[in-house]
Amino acid sequence: MALFDQTATEHLKGLESGALKSVELTQTYLDRIRAVDNRVGAFLSVDADGALKRAEEIDERRAKKQRVGRLAGLPLAVKDILCERGKVTTCASRMLQQFRPPYDATVIAKLREADAVFVGRTNMDEFAMGGSTENSAFQVTRNPWDLERSPGGSSGGSAAAVAAGMAPLAIGTDTGGSIRQPAGLCGVVGMKPTYGRVSRFGLIAFASSLDQIGPFGQSVEDAALLLETIAGHDPRDTTSLDVPVPAYSQSVNKPLANLRIGWVREHFGGGLDKEVESAVRAAFEVYKSLGATLHEISLPHSKYAVATYYVIAPSEASSNLARYDGVHFGYRTDEKEMLAELAADRRRLETAGDKAGLEHLDSALVRMYRRTRAEGFGPEVKRRIMLGTYALSAGYYDAYYLKALKLRRLIRKDFDDAFGKVDLIAGPITPAPAFKIGEMSGDPLAMYLVDIYTVSANLAGIPGLCLPCGRSQAGLPIGLQLQAPALEEERLFCGARMFEQATDWDKGRAKL
Amino acid sequence: MSISRRDNEKVALLGRLRLTEDELAIMTTELAQIVGYVDQLSEVDTDGIEPMAHAIEVANVFRADEVSPSLSREEALSNAPHRDERGYLVPAVLGE
Amino acid sequence: MSDYTTIVGLEVHVQLATASKLFCGCSTKFGAEPNTQTCPVCIGLPGTLPVMNRNAFQLALKTAVALNCEIPAYTKWDRKQYYYPDLPKNYQISQYDLPMSQHGYLDIGDPKGAFEPKRVRILRAHLEEDAGKSLHDEVAGKGDSLIDLNRTGTPLLEIVSEPDMRSPLEAKAFLTELKLLLTYIGVSDCNMQEGSLRVDANVNLHIDTAEGKVATPIIEIKNMNSFRAVERALEYEVGRQWCEWQETHRKLGDAPKQTRGWDDVAGVTRGQRSKEESSDYRYFPDPDLAPVTVGPQDAAAIRESLGELPAALRGRLESDFGLSAYDADVLVNQGSPVVTYFLDVAKFTGDPKAAANWVTQDVLRTLKESEHTIESLPVASSALAELIRKVKAGEVPSSRAREVFQTMVEKRVDVAAAMQSLGIAAVDEGELIALCQKLLAANPKTISDVRAGKLQAVGALIGQAKKQNPNVDPTRFRELCLELIEKAP
Ligand SMILES: [Mg+2]
C-alpha cells in the first residue's frame, strides 16, 4: 500500500513515533497532486512551498519535543469556502476571484492551531450550490473512480482529493448533503455534524440555518479525529452550541451494545437504484451480525424534504448573496461599458418615444449592481437567487417561505419521534452511484432530487455520516448514510466504525 | 401558483440581476418547473404548526459592550473594486 | 367651505449610548475619519456573523419600559432587504413582526396652554442597525459617491408613534418630551447634529366634506435636522396638502405612499423618486441571530432601576415644592442635573420658591450666555443657597444680589469674597437712620409729597442714599424714611 493510501490515523502514529516526517508525508501528497490532479481537478490552488515550509517547522518542533497540535504534520485540503487571512478565497465564483479576506475562519484558526499542513484549496460548486462540482466558475472536478463521472458536490473537490490520495484529510461544508453525497459517490467517509457543533464564522454563507462544516477522511477514525479538532463553541457565531466536545477519536473504537437501527420505509420506494438498494440491505445484515436490531420506521414528511429545502435554502441564499454587489469587495462590472450601455438604452427608448421604458430604466447604480451580479454569478447561483427572492417576495411569503418553515418543524418532529424508537437511522445516501458529468446539467429539478436522502438532516439540524458500503458492477462506490439525534456524533462515529471494522469497503482505493 | 415571465422580470430587479432575453426565457421555464414541484407543500395541513427558522433553537446570546480594534482603513478598503484614499466609490447615489 | 384636521405620526430613530456597535466591537464614536471604524463584520465581508451587544438590548429595553410599552416575552431579528451602497450586506438587521416592545405611550402638554395635555400612543419600539453614509458633494464633478461605513451597525432604537398628533406644535412637543425622557434615563445623547436622533414624519389631512370625512394621501417627510425643522416642514406640508386637495381631490389610496424631503433653506418639501419595487423588503427571520426572551421579572427590574421620569418629577415639584406648572416645566425640561441642582438649593435654603426663582432666572441665563453647563458652573448649589440666605438676612442688599452672583461666577469665588470685592457690607441700623434724617432734612418737599399721599417721592431719596453709601438696602431705607416722616411733627 502506498503511503498516500494510508489513513490519517496511521500517518499520525508514524509522525508521533518519529518513523515519519511531515516533510516526507507532505511531499508525498504534493507529488500525488502533481501526478493526478491534472486529470481529477480537485484543487483550485496548491500551496506546495507554504505546505513544505510549515511541515518542516512542525518536524523541527516535534524533534525538539516542543508542544505540537492535535493534527501536527498532517496534510489537509480545505474547501475554497473558508476564509483564510490574506489568501484568495473564491467560493469557486468569479465574484470572489480576487477576494483576500482580512481574517481567518474559526475552523481555519483551529486547524492552524492544531498544526495541520494546508496543502491547497479545493474546488466546489459555486457558493456551494450544486451536487456535482460542475457549477464551479473555474473547472470541473472528476470522480477518481471514473473520470467521466462526477464526484458529486458541492464539496466534490475535497471528496475527490481524499479519494485520489491527494490529501488524507479534507474539510467540506454541507448545506443539503454537500459533504455526505460526494463522500458516498467517491467512496470516502464524510460527516455533517449537528448544526451548531462547528463554528460557521468565516464560512462563506450559502444558507445560514443549514450550513455546517465537516470532515472528510479515508476512515471513520479519521473523520472523528478531524471533527474533534474543529468542533466547539465560538463566541463569534451565536448559533454555535456551548456544549462540551467529546474526544471522538478516543471513543470511536468502542462498539455500541444493543444498537437499534432504524430503516426508513419511505427510503425504499421508487427511484432507488437496485444495486444501491442491495448494498444498503447487505449493510443492514452486517449490523444484524454485529448484534444490532433492525426496525422499520417512518418519516412521513420526508417526501416533502426536497421541496421544503428548495424554498428555505434559496430564500436564505438570496439574502446572503445580496452583499455581492461590486461595492465593498469582489468583482465589479466594467463601469465605462456599463455607462455606455445605459446611454445607448436611453437613446433607444427616447427615439422610440417609450415613456414607460424610460421611467423604468435603471439608474447607473442599479445597472452597476445588475451587471456586476449578472457577470459575477453563474447560472445555478442566479437560479437560486431568483427562486429565493420569489419565495420571500410580497404575496408569496406565506405560501412558500412560511409554509416551508412549518414543514421543517414537521420534518424535525418526524426525527424526534423516530429517535424515540431507534438509536441510529441507516439508509442510502443517493438514489444511484455517481452520474456522468453533464448528465444532469440541463435539468435542475432532477439534480435537486438527488438530495432526497440528505436534506432532511440539514433541515432538522441532526448529524449524518456517509461511509462506503459497496461497489456497483461498474466499480463505482456506494455509500451508506447513518443519522443520529442532535449532538450524538459520538454514537454516529461508533456505529459507523463498527461497520467499517466488520467490512473491507474502506480499504478500496480508486485506481488512477 | 405559476410563475410568469413578468414575475421573473420583477424578481430579477428585486434580486439585482440582469438577465438577457434568452436567460429570462430559460429561467421562466425552469422556475415554473421547480415552483410546480414545490407547490406540493400546499397539500400538507400546517395549521397550528410553529414555523422553524433555526435548526437548533437557542435564545439570548449576547456579547459584552466592549470596543475592539477596527481594521486599518487600508485593510478595510483593500478588497474594494473602486475606491479612493478615503472610501468606497460608487456611481452617484443621488435620487436613488 | 370645508374644515380639516391635521394627522401626524412620527418615526424616530435614536442612537443608543453604547461604546461599541450593535453586532461588532467597532467604536461608535462620532467624527472619525471615513472608514476608520469598521471591521469584517460591519463591512459585511463574506463569512462574517453578527453577535448582539447586550448593552444595546438593555438600553432599548429601558427605553421601552420608560415609554410604558408592553414587553413581549419573545422577540426575534429579521432582515429587511434593500440595495443601497451604505448598507453593505444589502439587508438591515431589524425587527418586523415580533418587535421587542409595543403599545406604549408618552404624555405631552404645553404649559402655555397652546394645546390640551394629551397622551400620544407608541405603536412599537424596536432595535435595529444603522446604515453608513453616502457623501456626494465632496466628490462632486467626479460623478461618484463616497461611501463611509463608520456608522454602519450603530445600534438604533426605532420608535414609531400612532398618528395621534393633531398639529405641528404637538409633534414638536412630542419630540421635545421624548428627547427629555431619553436623556433623563441616559439611553442616548439625542444629538441631532451628530445624527443620534433622526425624525421622519407621516402627515395627512382629514377633511370634512359634504360627503363626510375624507383622508388625503399620507406623505412621509424626511431630512429634518431639528425639531424646529420638523415643525416647519409639517406646517408647510399641511398647507401643500390642503392646496393639493382643492386642486385634485385625491384621496388616501389613490396613489402609493409618497416620500418628500425637507429643504430647510428653501422651506419646502420636495417629492422623492420612488420605485414600485422599493417597498418589497422581503423580511424574514435572520438565521444568524438567536431570538431573545424577556421575563416579567426582567421588565420589572428595569422599571425599578429607571428612577423618577420627567412627568413624575414635574408633578412632584408642583405638589411638594409649591412651584407653578410653568416653573416646574422649565426646570424639568433643563434635564436632570439642573433639577438636582434646584433640589439641593431648595433643601439648603428651605425656600423652594426662592430657589426656583434663582435657578430659572439667574442660573439658566448664565448657562445660556456662557459656556458653562450646570456641572461646570462655579457657583455650587450650596454657594447659591448661602447667597439666598444672606439676602434674606439683609446681609446682602437684594438690589445687589445679582451682582454678587455674577461676581461669584466670573471670579469663581464664594459669597463672602464676592461681597468683599464689591465692597458690600451690611449697613448698621443707626447709620442708616442718621443718613435718612440727614436727607429728609435736606429735602422738605419729599416730606410734604409723602404726606400728600405720593409715597413714591421717597424714591428720589433712595437714589441719593445709594450714592452716599452703595451698601444701603433700598427696601429698609424706604421703610425707615416712611416711618420717620410719619413720626415727624
Ligand atoms: Mg428603521
Ligand SMILES: [Zn+2]
Ligand atoms: Zn465592525
